[in-house]
Amino acid sequence: MEKTDDKPAIGIPYSATMPQQQHHHYYYVGNNPYQAGMIPPNAVFGDPKGIPIQQTMYKDTPAPFNCVYCGSSGLTTVSSKPSLAALVGCMMPMMLGVCFLCPSMDCLWHKYHYCPSCKEKVADFEKSDPCVVVDPPHWTEPSFALPA
Numbered sequence: 001m002e003k004t005d006d007k008p009a010i011g012i013p014y015s016a017t018m019p020q021q022q023h024h025h026y027y028y029v030g031n032n033p034y035q036a037g038m039i040p041p042n043a044v045f046g047d048p049k050g051i052p053i054q055q056t057m058y059k060d061t062p063a064p065f066n067c068v069y070c071g072s073s074g075l076t077t078v079s080s081k082p083s084l085a086a087l088v089g090c091m092m093p094m095m096l097g098v099c100f101l102c103p104s105m106d107c108l109w110h111k112y113h114y115c116p117s118c119k120e121k122v123a124d125f126e127k128s129d130p131c132v133v134v135d136p137p138h139w140t141e142p143s144f145a146l147p148a
Contacts, residue, residue, distance in 0.1 A: 045064065053066050057144050058123035059125050060143065062113075063144070067117065067122060069118050076114060080103075080110065081110045081112070083109050085100075086108040087100075089108050108127055113143075
């Protein structure tokens with residue numbers, strides 16, 4: 001089967017003033033804000049309370065989830081362990097003596113999510129990039145789930 005250029009193409013034309021003799025088609029491709037990290041407006045925060053969940057984004061805070069091990073739903077429990085980013089944060093002179101290795105300053109630590117019912121590890125969120133130290137808005141990112 002051979003493709004012919006005389007049929008109209010489906011899509012959004014990039015330029016409406018293209019010459020007729022040109023056979024190349026250009027289409028506008030917009031940026032997807034959700035791929036850039038934007039949280040969808042229908043995201044579930046907190047206990048899902050019977051809402052079927054399609055996908056959970058495990059980050060720094062307890063996440064709503066359905067356990068694949070025991071079938072319970074609710075919020076994960078989170079444990080933290082020091083990361084390379086926390087170590088770099090302690091060594092930087094601009095931190096003025098605030099040490100990110102203290103348990104009270106665990107915003108740069110790795111987070112591990114566990115089921116509160118069966119105690120199985122369900123996910124982890126590791127901060128392996130030491131450059132996150134100079135990006136305070138990303139020190140703590142909330143967990144959320146997308147409804148099915």
